Amino acid sequence: MARYAAPGQPDSPVTFKSRYDNFIGGEYVAPVKGQYFENPTPITGETFTEVARGTAEDVELALDAAHAAAPAWGKTSVAERAGILNKMADRIEANLEMIAIAESWENGKACRETLAADIPLAIDHLRYFAGAIRAQEGSLSQIDEDTVAYHFHEPLGVVGQIIPWNFPILMAIWKLAPALAAGNCVVLKPAEQTPASIHVLNELVGDLLPAGVLNIVNGFGVEAGKPLASNKRIRKIAFTGETTTGRLIMQYASENLIPVTLELGGKSPNVFFNDVAAQNDAFYDKSLEGFAMFALNQGEVCTCPSRALIQQEIYPEFLQDCVKRTEQIKQGHPLDTDTMIGAQASNDQLEKILSYIDIGRQEGAKILCGGERADLGGELSGGYYMQPTIFEGNNSMRVFQEEIFGPVVSVARFTDYDDAMKIANDTLYGLGAAVWSRDGNVAYRAGRDIQAGRVWVNNYHAYPAHAAFGGYKQSGVGRENHKMMLDHYQNTKNMLVSYSPNAQGFF
Amino acid sequence: MNDPEVVPEVPDSGTARVALTSAAARLLVKMTELHGPLMFHQSGGCCDGSSPMCYPDGDFKIGGSDVHLGDLTVEGLAPIGFYMSESQFGYWKHTHLTVDVVQGRGSGFSVEAPEGVRFMIRSRLFSDEESAALNGV
Numbered sequence: 001m002a003r004y005a006a007p008g009q010p011d012s013p014v015t016f017k018s019r020y021d022n023f024i025g026g027e028y029v030a031p032v033k034g035q036y037f038e039n040p041t042p043i044t045g046e047t048f049t050e051v052a053r054g055t056a057e058d059v060e061l062a063l064d065a066a067h068a069a070a071p072a073w074g075k076t077s078v079a080e081r082a083g084i085l086n087k088m089a090d091r092i093e094a095n096l097e098m099i100a101i102a103e104s105w106e107n108g109k110a111c112r113e114t115l116a117a118d119i120p121l122a123i124d125h126l127r128y129f130a131g132a133i134r135a136q137e138g139s140l141s142q143i144d145e146d147t148v149a150y151h152f153h154e155p156l157g158v159v160g161q162i163i164p165w166n167f168p169i170l171m172a173i174w175k176l177a178p179a180l181a182a183g184n185c186v187v188l189k190p191a192e193q194t195p196a197s198i199h200v201l202n203e204l205v206g207d208l209l210p211a212g213v214l215n216i217v218n219g220f221g222v223e224a225g226k227p228l229a230s231n232k233r234i235r236k237i238a239f240t241g242e243t244t245t246g247r248l249i250m251q252y253a254s255e256n257l258i259p260v261t262l263e264l265g266g267k268s269p270n271v272f273f274n275d276v277a278a279q280n281d282a283f284y285d286k287s288l289e290g291f292a293m294f295a296l297n298q299g300e301v302c303t304c305p306s307r308a309l310i311q312q313e314i315y316p317e318f319l320q321d322c323v324k325r326t327e328q329i330k331q332g333h334p335l336d337t338d339t340m341i342g343a344q345a346s347n348d349q350l351e352k353i354l355s356y357i358d359i360g361r362q363e364g365a366k367i368l369c370g371g372e373r374a375d376l377g378g379e380l381s382g383g384y385y386m387q388p389t390i391f392e393g394n395n396s397m398r399v400f401q402e403e404i405f406g407p408v409v410s411v412a413r414f415t416d417y418d419d420a421m422k423i424a425n426d427t428l429y430g431l432g433a434a435v436w437s438r439d440g441n442v443a444y445r446a447g448r449d450i451q452a453g454r455v456w457v458n459n460y461h462a463y464p465a466h467a468a469f470g471g472y473k474q475s476g477v478g479r480e481n482h483k484m485m486l487d488h489y490q491n492t493k494n495m496l497v498s499y500s501p502n503a504q505g506f507f
Numbered sequence: 508m509n510d511p512e513v514v515p516e517v518p519d520s521g522t523a524r525v526a527l528t529s530a531a532a533r534l535l536v537k538m539t540e541l542h543g544p545l546m547f548h549q550s551g552g553c554c555d556g557s558s559p560m561c562y563p564d565g566d567f568k569i570g571g572s573d574v575h576l577g578d579l580t581v582e583g584l585a586p587i588g589f590y591m592s593e594s595q596f597g598y599w600k601h602t603h604l605t606v607d608v609v610q611g612r613g614s615g616f617s618v619e620a621p622e623g624v625r626f627m628i629r630s631r632l633f634s635d636e637e638s639a640a641l642n643g644v
Contacts, residue, residue: 222616
């Protein structure tokens, strides 16, 4: 086991500044109203920096800078833009520990995950879109002998992006990489719960981009997010969050007639068919890990497998093994490399999880393990820790229908294939799902029958670039993590060209 | 841990379906001073999903897909409508909701976030009598 020192300690790979301003036009500038808010780490609950409390005035300055930069940036060669994205990736890779530890301190998640997943995925994502934009081609259609329709990809111009707090850096890169690759300028608003780590990243790579191409305005949703999302000067808004804010952003977008992409969460079913237990082998072990994936990132993942559906013949024994596996999850200091589950991102998040434990109990769901706030002692007593929790109940309970966004899984049994599909699809959402079976035919059919944008088969929580990610039903609009995302950040220009010297014959 | 004894509702602060704690009522007074008349829309989904979002009244466009659970009442303030999408209500209608406040900073566009606090829902199951009266089951 290794324990990273807390940021700011002499042997820590990262030191946060005591204050972060907004990043506008290539430099850090104080917020117009001069206000800042405190930013605590969920690991101890202690404030470690303060961050600009941006308002509409700052958003306008950022949009000024973005609009000033957009004409030139949109005309740079794809080679130049791809080169910049690759250089950003290289620098982040060379400073992986710095960014990963900053991210853990900011969000509370275990550094095992930021070192192995969040930041490496962010690096790869930049490289993927550097490659995708180089390889993208327009098209031409020969309409007739003398007429050709050319299709060009053109950037939208200036776009707004609102980033969630569960993967502050990875979700920022998921949105930034395609937007920048496509030649757009961005005004980005980080989540108010996790406003600082993106600035550690930006201080590392921000100079690679021309001034004004990327602008970061921190602040609260009502004070900075709304002026951005409702602004007449953006050509698109991207948001990851929840349904009410998603609807509000669509309403603002409708006033300006601009497109949106939304990722709004889910209540993802994790379906285990009888044959996973046919042998006690590596695959069985993998299935148990697949169940325990509900605790990844403390359950603060839009695709958290928070409904486990287990076929009745294997139900008692398989569930027992799942409980054992869950009890082996090591909770501890997020900067210990052995720690598997860290802190919830904020106190209100922890309180909300506990309110669901309460309603789950009232509804008659049985707690098989966990169910309480965890007090890890010492400095961690001030942090926001939750025991991994397994509920047993039925799909009509609220703990089966709402994204608790904590390390809480609700388990139910199903009788046969049709029953499994009925329960899996009995939800408002359709973001993630998984199917576990040794029978490829069953897994294939189930994967197609589940109404979700991402169905993992015999694995979970893998997020490689080049695999499209997005929701069915109320889980959102649009896809991320794939080259098709470029379309969400581009206009199609059709030039319809006549090569005929003769009049068209109407007048 | 969150039973009604610990989190008392303000009497007559709402309807049969939704009510307020005194802390929430006090915060609504302060928020009304800053933003004018208010409304709630209950969210779903990830991140701050499952949290009630408080907006200046009319900022969020209520539509045919929403259910009005009732108006919250705070002395001296205009009635504060509480809404939820009809589809979500289908899964929530067997529970009584109390709007409370906790320390912490939500995200989303809810008006209270800059105060360092967050509105939050406490829930309890309706009794059989309440269910029969409200939901016909």
